[in-house]
Each structure stands twice: as structure tokens, then as C-alpha cells.
Amino acid sequence: MKITFLGGGNMANALIGGLVGKGFAAADIAAVEREPDNRAKLEAAYGIRTYAGPDAEAWNCDLIVLAVKPQQMKEACAPLLPHLRQQLVVSIAAGLRLADLSRWLGGHRRLVRTMPNTPALIGAGVTGLYALPEVDAAGRAAAERVLQAVGSTLWIADEALMDSVTAVSGSGPAYVFLFIEALQQAALDLGFAPEQARQLAIETTLGAAKLAAQSAEPASVLRERVTSKGGTTAAALAKMDECGVLAGIVAGVIAADARGRELGELLGKD
Ligand SMILES: NC(=O)C1=CN([C@@H]2O[C@H](COP(=O)(O)OP(=O)(O)OC[C@H]3O[C@@H](n4cnc5c(N)ncnc54)[C@H](OP(=O)(O)O)[C@@H]3O)[C@@H](O)[C@H]2O)C=CC1
Ligand SMILES: O=C(O)[C@@H]1CCC=N1
Numbered sequence: 001m002k003i004t005f006l007g008g009g010n011m012a013n014a015l016i017g018g019l020v021g022k023g024f025a026a027a028d029i030a031a032v033e034r035e036p037d038n039r040a041k042l043e044a045a046y047g048i049r050t051y052a053g054p055d056a057e058a059w060n061c062d063l064i065v066l067a068v069k070p071q072q073m074k075e076a077c078a079p080l081l082p083h084l085r086q087q088l089v090v091s092i093a094a095g096l097r098l099a100d101l102s103r104w105l106g107g108h109r110r111l112v113r114t115m116p117n118t119p120a121l122i123g124a125g126v127t128g129l130y131a132l133p134e135v136d137a138a139g140r141a142a143a144e145r146v147l148q149a150v151g152s153t154l155w156i157a158d159e160a161l162m163d164s165v166t167a168v169s170g171s172g173p174a175y176v177f178l179f180i181e182a183l184q185q186a187a188l189d190l191g192f193a194p195e196q197a198r199q200l201a202i203e204t205t206l207g208a209a210k211l212a213a214q215s216a217e218p219a220s221v222l223r224e225r226v227t228s229k230g231g232t233t234a235a236a237l238a239k240m241d242e243c244g245v246l247a248g249i250v251a252g253v254i255a256a257d258a259r260g261r262e263l264g265e266l267l268g269k270d
Contacts (some may be wrong), residue, residue, distance in 0.1 A: 002061035006076055007068035008033030008042050008050065009030035011092055014121035015065065021045045021123060032058050063142055066091040068102075074270050077104045079154055084108050088139045090146065094166045098159060099131055100270070109134035112143040113162055115170040116150065119161060121144065125151030128163030128165030130158075161222055163260030166255050175249065180205055210250025 003019070005012045008031035020026055026047040032054055033039050039050040051058045059080065068076045070093040084105060090112045091101055098111045105111075109132050116127040127147040131140050140155075147153045156162055178199050187197035212219050227233040240246070 001063060003029050003063045003065060003143070004058050004061040005031040005033075005067050005078065006054075006080065007030075007031075007066070007072075008035075008038045009067065011043065011046075011120075012065070012067040013038075013119065013126070014028070014118045015067070015092075015116060015146075015150055016042065016046050016048060016125050018120045018125065019146065020048070022149040022217045024149060025238045028062065029213055030058055053084055054079035054083075056083060061085070061087060063088045063090060063230050064253050065146070066093060068093070070094055073101070073267070074104050081106050086110065088112065088135070090114055090143050094170060095163065095260045098130070100268045101171055102132070104270075110139055111135065112139070112158065114143065114147060115162055115165045117169050117171075118148060118173050120150035123150055126154045126158045126169050127151060128162060128169070129163050130156045139239065160261075163264065164257050168258035171253075171256050175252070176205065179269045181185075181198065 003024075005016065008016075012031060012033070016029060019029060020187055027049075029046070030049040030051065031039070032051045033042065034052060036052070039219065042048055042050050058230065064080070064087050066077070066089060071177065073091075073093055073096055088110050089101075089108060091098070093101075094115070096113070098113050101113075102108055102111055112129055112131045112135060112206050114127050114129045116125050119125045120127075125147075127150075128148065129140075129143055131143065135143075144153055156165060176248065183201035183204065184197045187200050192200065202234060208222075212222060215222060223237075225239060
């Protein structure tokens with residue numbers, strides 16, 4: 001399967017890195033990316049072909065991944081139109097609805113909307129996928145094969161829920177990185193050296209996530225097991241509750257979901 005990325009920025013890097021790491025042939029991967037530095041990085045890191053513009057040769061592929069910003073998509077898609085045949089087009093753009101993308105692509109209907117996340121770079125991503133009814137089983141399998149190379153996948157039956165996937169897992173790594181930053185900052189404030197603060201914060205996050213993944217019990221039970229009555233964890237959780245940490249996280253995810261819908265509506269007016 002030959003794959004061409006339109007856009008070679010952060011997320012294309014994560015996906016291409018994951019694909020090459022999983023043994024996808026670099027010779028079968030290309031990227032159209034207008035920034036020379038990004039092209040040089042992709043070529044050096046993964047040995048893939050890159051194009052500065054929408055060269056006809058770039059679209060001689062089976063699957064196209066649309067990986068530019070949602071606000072750049074309409075303009076970026078225009079030069080693609082004359083080269084669209086039966087390629088499966090997989091969008092990773094937040095908010096952008098397939099009805100609008102199809103309109104910009106001259107009515108092309110072999111479209112899959114996906115939402116991966118940056119841990120794809122190390123094969124630990126999770127991706128929600130939604131396909132138009134015109135995409136046959138082989139097309140769905142092709143999209144799934146690409147995204148499964150970089151982590152786990154789940155099909156979403158209702159496109160409206162793709163904004164919610166974006167809010168939970170697409171943006172999710174940022175919430176976890178913020179948590180790591182906060183834990184590290186606290187460790188520094190308590191007097192640890194930077195490398196010790198990093199080790200304590202990252203290994204704790206990693207270990208707790210692995211334990212939650214491997215345990216049959218819900219996260220709430222695992223949390224209770226750390227929390228001795230009258231102990232240190234109880235003191236921390238009470239203070240975090242007083243600061244509105246849990247409510248803040250839930251409200252933040254809901255704001256991300258609303259922003260996805262808002263983006264979709266704005267883009268649909270184009
Ligand atoms: N970052 C993330 O964690 C995730 C992002 N996404 C989605 O992935 C998409 C890409 O995001 P991200 O990788 O962060 O964005 P980036 O800005 O890092 O990457 C997009 C790249 O495409 C280039 N570009 C834009 N228009 C064209 C064009 N017409 N031809 C060639 N290259 C072009 C941009 O150049 P320039 O800088 O000059 O504009 C930029 O280098 C977005 O739609 C986003 O919603 C999905 C899941 C997670
Ligand atoms: O922030 C964004 O809009 C993109 C989508 C999910 C992660 N990053």
C-alpha cells in the first residue's frame with residue numbers, strides 16, 4: 001500500500017514515525033510539505049520521499065492522509081482534485097466534517113475521518129475512525145491497517161462523536177503532559193534535582209497508567225487503594241478537590257468537544 005501525506009508537521013511525523021517503526025517500507029511513504037525544514041527532517045529521520053508542492057507523482061498512491069490544519073484544508077485540497085481517482089482519503093483534521101471535505105474534493109466519497117494522537121510516534125496511539133457508507137470493507141480495512149500500525153483503533157458509528165474522540169484522546173496527551181509538568185514542578189519545589197523530579201513524575205505516570213490498563217478494577221478503586229485513611233494521599237486529594245482539579249479537567253474536555261463542533265460549523269461555511 002502506497003501512502004502519501006498532505007502536510008508533514010507534528011502529527012504526520014508521529015504517524016510516519018510509527019509506520020516506519022512498525023516496518024512499513026519508507027519507499028512506499030511520501031509527504032507533500034511546504035516547509036523545507038520539515039521536509040529535511042522527514043527525509044533524514046525516516047528516509048521517505050517528500051515533495052514541496054502537489055507534484056502529480058505524489059498522488060500516485062493508494063491512500064492519502066490529509067494532515068494539514070483544519071483551517072488550511074480547503075486550500076490544500078484544491079490542487080489534489082485533478083489527481084483524485086479511487087484513492088482512499090483519510091482525514092486526521094479536528095472538527096472537519098466529511099460532508100464539507102467531500103464538497104471540497106469534488107464529491108469524492110471514499111473518505112474516512114480519523115482522530116489519532118501523538119503517542120502514535122512510539123506505537124502507543126489510539127485512533128477513532130468514522131467512514132462514509134460508500135467506503136467498502138477493503139477501504140475500512142486499509143484505513144484501519146495504517147492506524148493500527150501506530151496503536152489501537154476503534155470505529156465510531158456516529159460522526160458527531162468524532163469531536164468527542166478529539167476532546168478525550170486527540171487532545172488527551174496534552175492533559176497528561178500538563179499533569180507530568182505539574183508533578184515535576186511540585187517535586188522541584190520540594191527540593192529534588194531536575195533529573196530526579198523527571199524520573200519520579202514520569203515513572204509514576206507510566207506505572208499508574210500500566211496498572212490501570214492491566215487491572216480488572218476501575219481507576220477509582222485503584223485510587224482508593226493508594227489513599228490510606230488520614231494519610232498523605234488523602235491530604236493531597238482533599239487539597240486538589242478544594243482547587244477544583246477534577247471539575248476543571250472534566251470542564252476542559254467538554255470545552256475541547258465544543259471547540260471541535262464550533263470548528264466544524266465554521267469550516268462548513270467555507
Ligand atoms: N497535533 C496533534 O496532536 C493532533 C493533530 N491532529 C490534526 O492533525 C492535523 C495537523 O496538525 P499538526 O500536525 O499539529 O499541524 P502542523 O502545523 O504541525 O502540520 C501541518 C503542516 O502542513 C503544512 N501545510 C499546510 N498547508 C500545506 C499545503 N497546502 N501543502 C503542503 N504543506 C502544507 C504546514 O505548513 P505551515 O506551517 O507553513 O502552514 C505544516 O508544516 C490537524 O488537522 C489537526 O487537527 C489530529 C490529532 C492530533
Ligand atoms: O489541538 C488540536 O486542535 C489538535 C486536535 C487534537 C490534538 N491537537
